[in-house]
Amino acid sequence: MIDIFFHDKTGVVSGFPGQIDGFEHADGNGEIHYYRLFDGVGVMLMQLEMGSYTEIRTQVGVLEVNFCINGRFETSFSMRSHVLLKPGDMAISCYDGLHGTKSESHFPLGYYEGLCLEIDPAAAGHWIRLNAPAFSIDFTALKQNLLGSKWYMVGPAGLRCEHVFRELYESASYAERGFLQLKVLELMLLLGRIPQERAADPYCSAEQTALAHHLRDHLLTNREGYVSLAQLAAEHAISVSHLQKLFKQTYGMPVYHYIKEYRLEQAAVELVRSRKPITEIAQHAGYDNASKFSESFKKRYGKTPSRYRADKTNAVKRSIETKTE
Template sequence: MKPTLEEKSLYGEGVQVLNRRADRSVYQITDETGNAKMISYEVFEGITVVYNEVHMQEFSVDINPSEEVFEINHCREGRIECEFQNGDYLYMADGDFSVNRKEGTRHHSYFPISHYHGVSITVVPKLAQRELDHHFGTGQINLEQICRALCGRRGFFLIREPEWAEHIFFELYCLPEQIRKDYFKLKVLEVLLFLSTIGGETNQPSVYFPRGQVEKIKIIQKQITEHMDKKYTLEQLAAEHEMALTAMKSCFKGVFGSGIYSYIKRYRMSAAAKMLLETEHTILHIANCVGYENGSKFAAAFKDVMGMTPREFRQNREGKQYFLHDKMSEWS
């Protein structure tokens, strides 16, 4: 199926339409780094629920909405980068909830660990307001006021792992297909009704990272993943990239969700697991490729991350499937 102009404006020129019917469309974006799948449901006029399954590091879309649009997001698992006009960055992680304005601009989405699952509710206030007035009475829920109150000057509102968001969104991930359309209406109204009561005062302080630091951290991540056979000390990396040691450690964890040594270990084990599946190389050779000269130390590290030894992993069909569906998507 060919994408419409509206679909291209939302997901980019390279979007594929896998399936389309009156109230549900399935889209896919694919490149050499992986793929992203979006399942979109039209709930009311002006309100859409989208399931996002991303297994790639980044993509860009030219967004040019004809009306004011805001988006409600819940991150079930993974990480996504949020960039602000002043050059600051913020990162959503497991359980986080956000509201943001979508303005006419080139939108670049970056997923630090190439893994993101979540739900988005896209709202066009001028179109959706009629539906809410019909259900709750005129003016009881004011969408433009919700957007202004929550998004404010920055255009973005974030709460870290709120219990109420987990309760509201959990059910959206477990719905049978046959009842989704009607159930979405209840859940969307529940979310908007709740947002109309909280205002911006519950917005929690967040750690923002300046563009210069983030760019250096991404260079460091690329360096340590492209040269897995080399060993780096934190002091060496900080000096080489002209960063204070504390700032480097803090920013790396903020972007990628773990410390540098922990990230290197898990990335190396992911790469080793892929080689165990796709090549006939000896386990010692694979250990050397990911920076381990000692086979027993490599086996211990692999078991710590993957839950089984390299030999067991190579022989265990269930272990291979577990890795392909979870570990690869998260750490490759």
């Protein structure tokens, strides 16, 4: 079950945002905190502990910007449209009434923290012209820059955008309305100017995509014994090079790079959600040597595992104290 909480920073009754009433079949628990910042713009903070849910889209023309804070987020719009978000990634879509009406979202770590920014271009543009004319935001150009001829895109947010996304996520519950409005305006300006790759999406058939998912699941669950790509390729009567190409087309990175990143992200979640010793978490992530794990973790997250755990614990305490004041 997903509990939804409305917090209107404008002092006006917010009503229901574009997609907030479109979540179905959730197989766990979670909270969504929705903040309406000004006309046409709302922010959702998502904290979910579940494996999956179904999302139904109904609002045509609304820009939806998702940013992954922690965990991992996978969505399939169809067998040819597979989106994968890891921490620091964003996905941007504009529902056109045809593509992506229904999507299946999965959280393979069983945990997800993220931010979703919803923008109604017409209403937001009108508010900005009246209240913040110094921020000249051309939503048509912004959409063209981000999406081109597509209706969705996914990729790294980049350092500047990621910084603003995280500021919004961490401060939405207590910051002044004016500060949050400035952050959203800053983010929209950045999104309208960041360079985007225009590479064509590689095509995979439904059968090939299902095979890539199966290979991924096999590699992730087989922790006891080593399974080579040659063995997996032989089992499915394909070449190793074809297996590697298929995997990269589906998940956007080489096989073992994906597995390493996935297990480090899983370790980051365990550091926050459990009190397991770091040596045990390191072993679960595939590291026999705790110092090697610490080195890899620091390279990925910029902090040692112990510092990461301490900082996250302190952040939760500060959030609780702020809410109870």
